[in-house]
Amino acid sequence: MxxxxxxxxxxxxxxxxxxxxxxxxxxxxxxxxxxxxxxxxxxxxxxxxxxxxxxxxxxxxxxxxxxxxxxxxxxxxxxxxxxxxxxxxxxxxxxxxxxxxxxxxxxxxxxxxxxxxxxxxxxxxxxxxxxxxxxxxxxxxxxxxxxxxxxxxxxxxxxxxxxxxxxxxxxxxxxxxxxxxxxxxxxxxxxxxxxxxxxxxxxxxxxxxxxxxxxxxxxxxxxxxxxxLARTETGAGTKLYCISGKVVRPGCYELPMGIPFREILEEVAGGMLPGSELKAFIPGGASTSFMPPKFMDVAMDIDSLKQVGHRFGTGAIIVFDQNTCILGATLNLITYFARESCGFCTPCRQGLPYILDLIQRLENGEGEEDFIPRLRELAGHMDKAYCAFAPGAAAPVKGMLQYFEAEVREHIIQKKCPFK
Ligand SMILES: Cc1cc2nc3c(=O)[nH]c(=O)nc-3n(C[C@H](O)[C@H](O)[C@H](O)COP(=O)(O)O)c2cc1C
Ligand code: SF4
Incomplete structure (x- = not known):
């Protein structure tokens, strides 16, 4: 079809x-x-x-x-x-x-x-x-x-x-x-x-x-x-979208550029797994931000995502459900990014381990209220790094703070991960 x-x-x-x-x-x-x-x-x-x-x-x-x-x-x-x-x-x-x-x-x-x-x-x-x-x-x-x-x-x-x-x-x-x-x-x-x-x-x-x-x-x-071939005026051609996470049929699908995420999830990937509800998705690989369900109908092309403040990246979607701790998911991604930094410039080499440490302590229930503004400031500093790696690494951190700050704070209040 x-x-x-x-x-x-x-x-x-x-x-x-x-x-x-x-x-x-x-x-x-x-x-x-x-x-x-x-x-x-x-x-x-x-x-x-x-x-x-x-x-x-x-x-x-x-x-x-x-x-x-x-x-x-x-x-x-x-x-x-x-x-x-x-x-x-x-x-x-x-x-x-x-x-x-x-x-x-x-x-x-x-x-x-x-x-x-x-x-x-x-x-x-x-x-x-x-x-x-x-x-x-x-x-x-x-x-x-x-x-x-x-x-x-x-x-x-x-x-x-x-x-x-x-x-x-x-x-x-x-x-x-x-x-x-x-x-x-x-x-x-x-x-x-x-x-x-x-x-x-x-x-x-x-x-x-x-x-x-x-x-x-x-x-x-x-x-x-x-x-x-594209669905939108702003897009061109088809795109190989990847979809993984809490969906019935994860995989790589060729679809028109500009197709909305809702259609990819519901029509192509068979919807959420039984018992799962959509909590967030990452639109284009780990170096793009979390997006909440309110963005489900945005066309998945470069310009349309840019208009709502997000990046298309590689078109590789990762889907999270209500049982996923977004802080834990961010910890997973930032652990990878901190390890992969090439170490050439200071904001990235020093900043990513610092971000990792704060997130790890939050996830362990050892976080304090001032960790949130510190994380926000550090994520902002990544834009000063030498190459596009560090701003990409900061994208999920920024998304977490933008849309799931209350969940991060819950880790501080409960002194543990509320999902464990
Ligand atoms: C940290 C980092 C990793 C990247 N990895 C890839 C990659 O694996 N494959 C890729 O095609 N582009 C990757 N890119 C983007 C490339 O720098 C470049 O933009 C791209 O290969 C150009 O091809 P295109 O114009 O056909 O997209 C990466 C960029 C960054 C900052
Ligand atoms: S931002 Fe780029 S150049 Fe700087 S340490 Fe990270 S990977 Fe290396």
Whole structure:
């Protein structure tokens, strides 16, 4: 009932083969591109499509690609991001297990659009099985002439290498990822324009795997078609939404961008588990805020969530019920974030353990009234950190204080967690 574009070839238990991908129109976009389209044609189609990044920041894809100047030096690079260490997010893994050639074709088209020579497929080490799927299918693509020297007889030569991440959340941040690929410490970099000077100081674009998988669909079917797949004017295309937590059918679903959370929960995920009532949801992975049920009918797209003061993130929804202690859930998330801080800047390196300590003591029933304003102040300080990691880590803390302050205070009054 929902149009399946990215998941057109989805089947139980195994990824689509090259033959299955091609039977559904796969590699037609690449064939047309190398035969008759210019890099500018691709960028124009992406502009019409409204495609924006699916990795969390929602940056318009065409704009990023157009930053690579015509006369910029070579070699140029593409980074395909499947680090996916954001808790609650598992869409890129499902995508790779569904249709690896859709992602591969997207990376090749990105390479063509910026006249790149090489791509790195960056993947978290716990996705080893998926890395091997990609490696195997890359070889299949090479043998079929879609990768390597003179692709499909054209003068375009391009190849893709798989790079396994060291396995830290920060490695997924685009500038840190570039450092990691070069064998350096994955510290994020400020004031660098990677489209001018990224990998080995050469023009580099980094895109999320899902973003890249949308590209062949846009080129094959046109930008207007892609744009029209969304439910809202502000959205574009379909989106791989993850839903997990207290729902009947957790999973990864391809749905129109802009679908309201209520429909995802009630129609797609089968509603709340028996005996569970919705208390809160996180809309886009652990680095977005808790949202109470009053937001159930807000369209799940980047602009609509922004209008109500929230972030879309990766579209990975986590659902909590009335028996969940929101303070305990926040403790769980902040424990992860404090551990994953790269330690480069003070607000994040020092502030997250401080936040963790206050929340841990509150949860243990050892909290005091002034912990609440201290938490609020510390969460605010995260906006002064060097990269987007720390503000993301603070998002659930801010959401907890905004919507569930009374519940936090109850821990202080009762001197214990009221849910235990
Ligand atoms: C701490 C942190 C972790 C990130 N992890 C990922 C990731 O695993 N995958 C991803 O695509 N983007 C991740 N991003 C976003 C990237 O920096 C970048 O915006 C994205 O890969 C660009 O691709 P897109 O424009 O296609 O979304 C992360 C950002 C931060 C701050
Ligand atoms: S905000 Fe955190 S992850 Fe980002 S540079 Fe600072 S210490 Fe590293």
């Amino acid at each position: 929902y149009e399946q574009a990215l998941f057109k070839n989805r089947q139980e238990g195994r990824p689509a083969t090259l033959a299955e991908y091609r039977a559904g129109g796969g590699y037609q976009a690449l064939t047309d591109t190398v035969n008759k389209l210019s890099p500018q044609d691709l960028i124009q189609a992406l502009k019409e499509s409204g495609l924006s990044g699916r990795g969390g920041a929602g940056f318009p894809t065409w704009r990023k690609w157009s930053f690579v100047h015509e006369n910029a030096p070579h070699p140029r690079y593409v980074g395909a991001n499947t680090d996916e260490m954001e808790p609650g997010t598992f869409k890129d893994r499902v995508l790779v297990n569904t249709d690896p050639h859709l992602v591969i074709e997207g990376i090749i088209l990105a390479g063509y659009a910026i006249k790149a020579q090489k791509a790195f497929y960056f993947i978290r080490p716990t996705y080893e099985m998926d890395a091997q799927i990609i490696e195997r299918e890359l070889q299949v693509a090479r043998e079929a002439g879609f990768l390597g020297q003179n692709i499909l007889g054209s003068d375009f030569s391009f190849d893709i290498a798989v790079h396994r991440s060291a396995g830290r959340y920060i490695c997924g941040e685009a500038t840190a990822m570039v450092q990691a690929i070069m064998g350096r410490r994955p510290h994020p970099q400020k004031n660098v324009h990677m489209t001018d000077a990224g990998l080995w100081d050469r023009p580099t674009i980094v895109n999320n795997a899902e973003t890249l998988a949308c590209v062949p669909l846009v080129i094959r079917n046109g930008g207007a078609w892609f744009k029209g």
